[in-house]
Amino acid sequence: MIKITWQYIPFRNDVAFLQIKQTEVNQIPFYYPIFYTHVYTAIFVLLAGFFQLSPSFLKKFPVAHRNIGKFYVFVVLFLSAPSGLFIGLFANGGLYAKMSFVTLSILWFYFTLKGFTSIKNKNIAQHKAFMLRSFALTFSAITLRFWKVILVYLFHPAPMDLYQIIAWLGWIPNLLIIEYYLYNQLKK
Template sequence: MIKLTWQYIPFRSDVAFLQIKQTEVTQIPFYITFFYLHVYSAIFVLLAGFTQFNSGLLKKKPVIHRNIGKLYVFTVLFLSAPSGLFIGIFANGGFYSKVSFVTLSVLWFYFTLKGFLTIKNKNITLHKAFMLRSFALTFSAITLRFWKVILVYLFQPSPMDVYQIIAWIGWIPNLLIIEYYLFNQSKK
């Protein structure tokens, strides 16, 4: 993911994924701004999220956990999810891809907000559940690309078909895995 993000340094509007988004770049006000907000902030929350589920860090350095968590929440709520929502409206793959990416952004915002509010109310169990859901959606940045490689390698579908499929399988299985995990934890 860092390598993918690195392609966009310095700011350019004609590199990598943006090469196929030239209509949006040239005709949609602020598209490029929201795109870069999303790319740069999402890589941060992806890296920050990996630190948050380390029980050693949580027990030995709770202040670090709390501060990284606050940065994660702030970044998702004010940068990553809103910019994802905006660029999701213009997603490749047509209506179904757009619905998927917009839904992903709304759920990402919602789960992150609920995770923040539940810890403010000292409900650690719900906080953990909502933050696991939030990070499952954050992690879709990786799983989406993983599925894209697998689908193209195995089936060679058309590019728009790929977008329509990965738009959904990039995040729904992640969320189902977390729900299954939470269900099993609740039975213990």
């Protein structure tokens, strides 16, 4: 992800993914800065989220856990999810891909907000569950690219067909895995 993000430094509107988004860059006000907001903030929430998953980190550094968590919540709620929603409205792959990215952004915002309000209400179990869901959606930045490589290697689909498929595969399996994990935790 750092390598992918690095290609967008310095700010240019004709590099990497933006090469195929020139209509949006040139015709939609604010697409370019909102896209960069999403790209640059996503890398930080990915890194912040990894720290938050470690129970030993929480026990050894509870203040750091709280501060990193506040950073994660702020960035997701005010920068990453809203910018993801905006660029999702203009996603490649037609209506199905747009529906996926818009749904992803809305759920990402909701799960993060619920995780935050749960800890404010001192409901640790609910906080953990919603933050795991939130990070599953954060992690979609990685799994989307993973599925893209696998599907291109195995099936060589047309680019727009691929985009429609990975738009959903990038996050639904992540969320199903977390739900299965949470279900098993409840049974214990």
